Amino acid sequence: MHDLVAVAERAIGESKAQLDTDQSRALAAQVTAEIVAEVSAEQSAKALEQGLLRR
Amino acid sequence: MSAPQRGGGRSGLRPQLRPFPDDDAPMPLRVRDGLAHMGRVDPAGLARLFTLSALEGELPAQLLDALHAALAHRTIAHARANVPWYRDHPEYSRWALPEGGPGRASELLAGLPVLDRTLVAAAPARFVAEDVALGALGHTSGSTGTPLPVRRSVEEAGFTSAYFARLSEPLARGGTRPISLNLPNSYHGTPLRLPAPGLSLSSGVTDDLLLAETARAVTARYDLPGYGTHVEYLSGLVNHVLLLTGHLLEQGADPGAVGLRGLSVAGGTAAPHWRRFLREAWGCPVTDRFTLTEIVGGASRCGRCDLFHLDPHVFGEVLEPGSQAPVAEGPGRLVLTAFHPFVQMQPMIRYDTGDLVLRRENGCGPALAFEFLGKHGNAVALEHRGRRRWLLFPAELNAVLAGLPDVRAVEWASNVRSVHDRTLGGLPYARALLDAQGRPPELRVEVELRYGPHFHPERAEEVAARIAAHLRGSPGSALAELEAEGAVRLRVACVPPGSLPEPALKL
């Protein structure tokens, strides 16, 4: 996999391949919203369970 | 270069003898064939490749096609080796990557059967892979019938977790990780566990206590070493986010003062008026997400062209209803493929989502661009001179109704007493019927107002005229053209409160 990533990076160009560009940040932010949605559902189910036990 | 070969062995994904094509082959082909035939896929490496494919230019676009082709190979090889339904259908064993060149991206899966929810729901066990362990059980909403069980494996949860963790890494700027607040979707069973990029707070809006806690959490300042000082990302079901926003404004709080960097809504159709309201209230970009429980991932509305673009790791096609003919531009059914290793236990290859979309070739990035039109079954069409002509799309009707305060909306949060307008995020009371026996056939759209139209007749007429004008101008609809020919007649009727049944959960 490392070889393939290197091949793609070389072809597309090192400067464009910066991960931490605004574009990749925007992409990450979009994806993140969904990740957060999924992970928090799990947490909130847990919190609800604990809350019910306390009552 | 080596000819792509069928995966051998039970896993179907054993490394091949000559996994890499010649060094002088073009980069996309080298990546395609290398990725198609390698053993285990490293999630961080794949995340890096998809990030590169999202950059602008012809070469990244070719890389995206190559990644899709390689993952299609892995998905089909895995499914035909391990999943009874795919094993028993000869079309899958005949499928192979194009040799000697990349082939046309739009024809990658051509010829394979198109699955739909009814087919999968009739025998869900036949779609389950035998090589992975059950980790979570979810289900679809059942908005179009019986909910479809969705099984997710321990293995795919591990892979997607590592993949998305890598994608969200750039969000930890200068060592500070963001705080996010989520109003979770608890309507689809056990969710897939995925890592948050920073600290993920979770709350809700569906009772007074939860809503008060959410209002506090979103406006609070935090002093947590390594994290930001306030909530930077808010996400949740669109009706939940709207209710929270309305509540804050009713209380005299300014959502814009929170300093959100991003707001993301999912789980329903966010009408243009809703998105505008949220953007102005919070003063930040709003990401409208189109997602399905059956597929890990979906599409995001683009800040540049305002259409949905599919996530890079999902493969989408737009096909004619009733046939497998591809639609290059215009309305069609959205067919999605979830790739291995993102989806492993219940592979969905060419899965008809039941949704109609308007496909656009707008040159904005390589990913499929579309507007959501609503459930196929809720759209209205007319057979005219032997052709199907679309008259009305549910999402277009909803788009105009959501901008009209006269229209009655579902008071979906009726138990939340601390909010005074409990209709924010509720769908409008309306229905569309085609009387095909009429001469000419009549498309009757009934819209329920918050008041009796007899009491404000002039205003009711204005409302009806605005709705009619919007429907006649909807892209992809033949309504105006057929009306001009005298082949159909549109009638919009405003009706008093209590006239119509409660709208369905989804458009």
Ligand SMILES: [Zn+2]
């Ligand atoms: Zn775009």
